[in-house]
Amino acid sequence: MVPVPRWWLRRSRAERFDISVRWPLYGLCCAEIPVAVLIAFSEPGFRVAGAIVFLLVAIAHTAANLVLLRASIARYLGGPRVSSRVLGTAIALAVAGLPAAALAFPSFTWVSGDSNIRVAVIVLMGAALTFALTPMLRMTTLLIVLLGGGVLNGLLALHLGPAIAYVYPTMFIVFTSRVSVWTLSLGWEIDRSRAVTAQLAIAEERLRFGRDLHDTLGRNLSLVAVQSELAAALATRGDPKAADQMLDVRRIAHDSLREMRAVVSGYRATDLASELTGAQSVLRSAGVNCRVIGDGSALLPATQAALGWVVREATTNVIRHSNATTCKIELDHTPTATVLRMENDGVSSKASSGGTGITGLRERLGELGGTLTVENPAGRFVLVARLPVVA
Secondary structure, eight states: OOOOOHHHHTSOHHHHHHHHHHHHHHHHHTTHHHHHHHHHHHSTTOOHHHHHHHHHHHHHHHHHHHHHHHHHHHHHTTOOOOOHHHHHHHHHHHHHHHHHHHHHOTTOOSSSSOOHHHHHHHHHHHHHHHHHHGGGSOHHHHHHHHHHHHHHHHHHHSSHHHHHHHHHHHHHHHHHHHHHHHHHHHHHHHHHHHHHHHHHHHHHHHHHHHHHHHHHHHHHHHHHHHHHHHHHHHHHTTOTHHHHHHHHHHHHHHHHHHHHHHHHHHHHOOOHHHHHHHHHHHHHHTTOEEEEEOOOTTSOHHHHHHHHHHHHHHHHHHHHHBOOSEEEEEEEEOSSEEEEEEEESOBOHHHHHOOHHHHHHHHHHHTTTOEEEEEOOTTOEEEEEEEEOOO
């Protein structure tokens, strides 16, 4: 099995998708150089000095097109406008390819004679430039450019046969490039949607917790304020009822503290079945294929609570510290122990190092006589929690 490079594992799924789509386009843009070499050495009687100049112009044009293509993709994805200097350099080098070809190939003529070499050079420079401009052009403009280029090639060649042979592959490559860039934009849009969904879920949970605290403590704190003011007024007049009022304040304070603990306890309580269902839902929404095997409904409440915390923390680690695509959660019962095993791929160096969350889980399981182990075999992350069966 070929090991996955660390630089690839450290990148998010959106960044991996971006590289997978973007770099083949860069490679296709560099195809101008071998095509120029093929044209130069396939033409009989070429001039060596002129051919060198032609190839140097093609190399410079390829470099300018790479910069232009990168800027065009960034513009399509919502970035800044393409610099006029970059665009002007690419156009100037494309035009410079024609006199360079005239110096290199004796059969290259501007009006009459053999049109094949002329059409080949014009289409090469024009197609390479159009390919780099494709992401930033509107679809209507792109169609006009392609059709206009085909007509121009036909007029320059004085017959449509060779021109059409060159233009059709160019149109196919250009439209393939446009579809690839559109797919790239969809990938980043999906990634942003997932981030927004996660932020909304966090905000909704905060609002729920704040609403519960307000409903629980709001009325009692208002009573404490009113009772305190009344007790202060009675104490100022020397009324012995002030002591009774302060006793009421103390009672309300104790009730408030008990209710707040109940709210926090309910917020922090974990139910294994709910945690497993929630983990599966959250991971699937994050693009991770999650499979749950086993059922813990018959376990003791203390065991369910402890394993629920393990599932919650491990799910958070999968989302935050890995680029996983699959995750498997297995719950197994033996006569002596209950074992929870979570395994995912796409592990990064951060996930394998362990942190405060893993340390906290070990301490929590240790209070019940359990253990927690973490392994990192062959680029995978395996977390195993083991709790003894209590009679």
